[in-house]
Amino acid sequence: MNIRTDLAHSAVKAAGSGPGTSMGAVLDTAKAQDWVALDLAVRRLWDLPSTDWLGAGNPAPNEPSLAVALCHPDGRIRQAALASPGSAALLPLVAVRCADWVAPVREQARAVLRGTLPEATPEVLGATAAVILRVAERRHGGFARELLEEVLRDGEIADTLLGSQDRAARRLGHRIAVERGRLSPADLARIAAKDHDIVVQDLCADAALARTRDGGEHGEIVRLLLGARQARVRAAGLTALNRTGDTGRATAFLADRSGLVRACARWVLRQHGVDPLPHYRSLCASRDVPPGAAAGLAECGSAADAGLLRPLLAHPIPAVRARAVWALRTVDAIEPDRLTPLLDDPSAAVVREASLALTPTATRIPEEWLRQRLAADRPRCVRTAAFRLLDAHGTAAQLRCFLTLLDDADPGLRARARAALHSWGPADAPTVYATLPPTERAHVDALLDRAQASLGKEPLHRLRWYLGAPR
Structure with a gap:
């Protein structure tokens, strides 16, 4: 749990800054999470000074001092703070106290809220409503929410929540405005x-x-x-x-x-009674085909429409090419030889769609060709696509790919490679390693030697043991 002790210390410090200090010096008064965090932080503040926060016998305490009293771990101090005339100016904290675990404090807070909420300014009402909705799920939080909805349904006051920055308050304001025909x-x-x-x-x-x-x-x-x-x-x-x-x-x-x-x-x-399929076919055959036409044709067409989709793979607009690849995959009309060149497409969206479409047939793409696309000078989308396809290529290709990227400069690919190796364990891995040609096995051994700095000694030892590689 993240305890905002900074808010508590700011409130304690501001409490001694003079009678005119407001809560704006402590927190953002429009944010419900700050009010709730202040309450929690003050209650958890282990070095809270034993000060007369309510200033008995002295002029009225300033807002931060009263706020600390309203959040104080001692229920008697919280109850006394609620009886203070200044508590009405701190309605968000009064709303929190309406769900207090001490019954007398809870009842006192409810009385204050019932008497002051209908007359609150739009700014105070907005902040208080946000706090009420935030604590409404607590054991005793239902009362304040019911009172809030009752107040909002009376007059034009609900309109003040329509522009609230708090999502829950805005939703409630719109719901009530709709119900009342505002x-x-x-x-x-x-x-x-x-x-x-x-x-x-x-x-x-x-x-x-x-x-x-x-x-x-x-x-x-x-x-x-x-x-x-x-x-x-x-x-x-x-x-x-x-x-x-x-x-x-x-x-x-x-x-x-x-x-x-x-x-x-x-x-x-x-x-x-209108069939959309002919319209989609007409759009895909037109010169100015919109990007969504190919997707729409796939959604209601079949593999018989692949002839209209394939020419779109060479369309000058990247969005059309990407949707065409997706459409061919959707109608199960993938031809790997046509899509493999798209792994070098200048559009990241096209490369991603092509890699997804080619994943089921990844073994038909030469491993060495894919490994060339892992090079650091390739665009990131191309390298990510090559990683995806090598991962689907086979046990040996997976191992070489993961080990190669363990110390890669790209943090995303590096993290994916490390995570993949930590959970890697195909059933045929020992057999595949044992049957590798000598040159390829030597290459894998060299990659394993280099991997210790990135992977760690123990994970690498387990991997070598699993493969039956020299340790």
Whole structure:
């Protein structure tokens, strides 16, 4: 458990800085995790000074001093802090105390929260809501959450959470706003199209479509959804086209970059008796083929369509080449001789797709040709593809590949090689090593000698013993 002792020490230090010091000097008051971390850190602070944090007989304590008292390990001090008039200014910590393990403290905190939360400023409400939702899963955390939802449903106060930086608070704010009809269908569609949270996207997209009917407004909502960058939102807009039977607009998304959107577009067409396959074939045969066309053809076509896909392997656009390789693999029409040259393609996406497609037939590619692509001067994507294919090549090729990369300059390949060797143990490894030609066995022995610095003495000893190699 990561205890933020820095927050506790900052609060203790700020407590003695004078009556005007605020909690902004200690933590980011908008972050729920800082408030919760402060509570935990103060309770775990073993050298907490025995100070009169509430300033009995003196002027009211400053916010950091009261915050330390609200988090103090002694329940009597926490309860006394809640009775202080300044506790209402520290509502996030009051919310934490509503789930306190000491019943009197818990009840006192709930009374304070019940009386002050409805009147809180938007900034304080946002921070407090985020804290309440963070501690809601604790044993006694349900009360504060129920109170928060009750307050948010009363008036326009829930709108303050729509722009919150806290994900849980934003989700709650949008859910309540949708339930209470605070947002118009157009507003909901715009939020769905622009928001980065998939939960908010789904919530607002579904609500926007549910509150519109076929007609002009429905068309505007669908237009906003179809123009979204997020695939889930575009898919929601496409399914809405099923109401109007607008197969023309759905056809435009058959070659979308997202498989989910392509599937929704095909569903709309089929619901209205239109077969998408001829359209895909036409797209793949055209001069300006979109990248998603090959993938879409594979998703609803068969190996009989490989003739339309193979010419796309030489297309000038890398995304088209990569999708064509994926499509050929999907329809089980891989021809290794055609794909092997793509391991040197300038596009990393094409190289990756080619290596994945060639993995089942890796033994048909000469090992030496692949080993040349492990050279340090090759692009990283080419080296990674060669590693993948040598790993699938056979026992001897695996061993040589892993040992070669043990001290490689690339940290990713080096880590993969070490991890592979630590768990390496094919059943035929001793036999393969014993039957290697003398020159190849000498090469493996030299690699084993070099491996001790990287692999370690004991792992290397076990590997030599397993292979029956000289130790």
